[in-house]
Amino acid sequence: MGEMETLYSSQFKTGAYPFYEDKRRTQPVFPMSEDNGYTSWLVTKYDDVKELLKSSSFIKDQSRLYATKDKPSPDQGLNIFENMMLDADPPDHTRLRKLVQPYFNPKTIKLLEPRIHEITDELLAEMESKTAPVDLIDDFAFPLPIIVISEMLGVPVEDREKFRKWSNTIVAASDNMAGDFVEDVEAFTLYLTDLFEKRRAHPREDLISYLLQTEDEGDQLSKNELYSMVVLLIIAGHETTVNLIGNTMYALFEHPDQLKRLKEDLSLVPQTLEEGLRFYSPVDFSTARWAAEDMDLHGETIRKGDFILASISSANRDEAKFIHADHFDITRQKNAHVAFGFGIHFCLGAPLARMEGKAAVEKLLHTFPDIHLDSERELPEWRPVFLLRGLQSLPVQLSYR
Structure with a gap:
């Protein structure tokens, strides 16, 4: 199996960190393929990943590398992925982000805090x-953010x-573009x-x-x-938060000394979340970028049009x-x-x-101070999804018998 196929396989998650270190x-x-x-x-090192994420030499909209005749026609019908802000470059990205930014700035989000606590x-x-x-x-990590983003958007x-399935x-489309993908995208649309x-x-x-x-204006x-x-x-509004909560709690269960310390001082919850974000990053890889020009990086010749993938998880474990x-x-x-x-x-x-x-971690540990992994179940497994790092399930006992 080649390196590219290995990265896209569901088995990669477990041994990913030694691979990144190497x-x-x-x-x-x-060079993967x-x-x-x-x-x-x-790209695996912290400084290089950070440069890749901010540099205009790496673009998100692959169609900018095509000749005009090769670009998709605007009248090919509705495509819910064709104009996604995540895959846009300025000025389109700037315009799209500006439209929704007011709903997600810290001041506006602060107004949601009472409702978030109520849902929790x-x-x-x-x-x-x-x-x-x-x-x-x-029972917890998924419903909390999906309820919040649903109420913000105004979806039932x-x-x-349904949103979870879609x-x-x-x-998971990077693993399998066939089968349910077309059917679920049509249903979502x-x-x-x-x-x-x-x-x-x-x-x-x-x-x-x-x-x-x-749109009407x-x-x-x-x-x-x-x-x-x-x-x-809908997707980004819950996927990363599910993983943030689940991954952080899993890391705490794996490190009982840290869990004990946190339960003794819940003021450490914000720092714990930041460490959870670093240690088991909810997003394993950046979304796709392409080189806009020829360049050299760590002695490697990258040519215009080459595909570049940044490992967020690797950068966050960089010993340098x-x-x-x-x-x-x-x-x-x-x-x-x-x-x-x-x-x-x-x-x-x-x-x-x-x-x-x-809200989730603080209230969870306050309500169930004896929460622990269910020892009668197998160890949790990572979801077989290339882009993200999240658990398929996390069975727990809420108290000791």
Whole structure:
């Protein structure tokens, strides 16, 4: 199996960190594969990843590298991925981000705090009513952020399991573009079309109603951009937070001394979350970038059009940047991780994710101070999804028998 196929396999997650350590030491800009004269590169060191994330020499919109005749025609029909902000460069990225930025700035997010605490308390009460072991992902880490982003957007919370299924299919698309992918994307598109019609007829004080108004006003938001924006907000609005909560709790269970210290001093929750973001980064890799020009990097010749992949997880374990990088330390002081990215594509929802994570971990440990992994179950497994690092499940006992 070639290196590229290895990276895309579900088995890669478990042994990823030794692999990254080896590449940082031996070949920090690593050629994964070649196709039609172009090379796909993996960048693993912190400084290089940070430069890649901010540099205009690496672009997100691959179509800018094509001749005009090769670019997709604008009348090919609706494509919910074609104009996604995550894959746009300035000025389109600047325009799209500016439209939704007011809904995600720290001041606006602060207004959501009481509701986030209320949802967290409701979920904990539901968990407390269960006698069997609970799955911390299904019963807590997933519903919290999906309820919050659903209420922000104005989509029915009762449809959250649909969003979960569609989201799982879409983020796993790098592993398998066949089967459920086309069917789920069509279902997602039809769902949004129906929802948009309802919101146009009966606008509300929500983000979708605002975006629809922006689309109707003219050239600020196209139809494709509208669909892509809502899909991105639904998926990105919960996926990374699910992983932040689940991964951080898993790391705490793996390091009982750190868990004990946190339970003795819950004021360490914000630092714990930052260490969780670094140690088990919710996003393993940056989204795709391409070289806009020929360049040299660590002695490797990168040509215009080459595919560049930055390993967020590797950067966050770089021993040249972090003292005892492979140690999980909730009191770590210098923690300039890049779990939320860097530069103009820095995660729009970072303030929201941090607020949700803080409420979740703080209240969870306050309500269930004896929470621990269910020893009768097998160890948790990572989801077989290339882009993200998250657990399939996290079975726990809420108290000792």
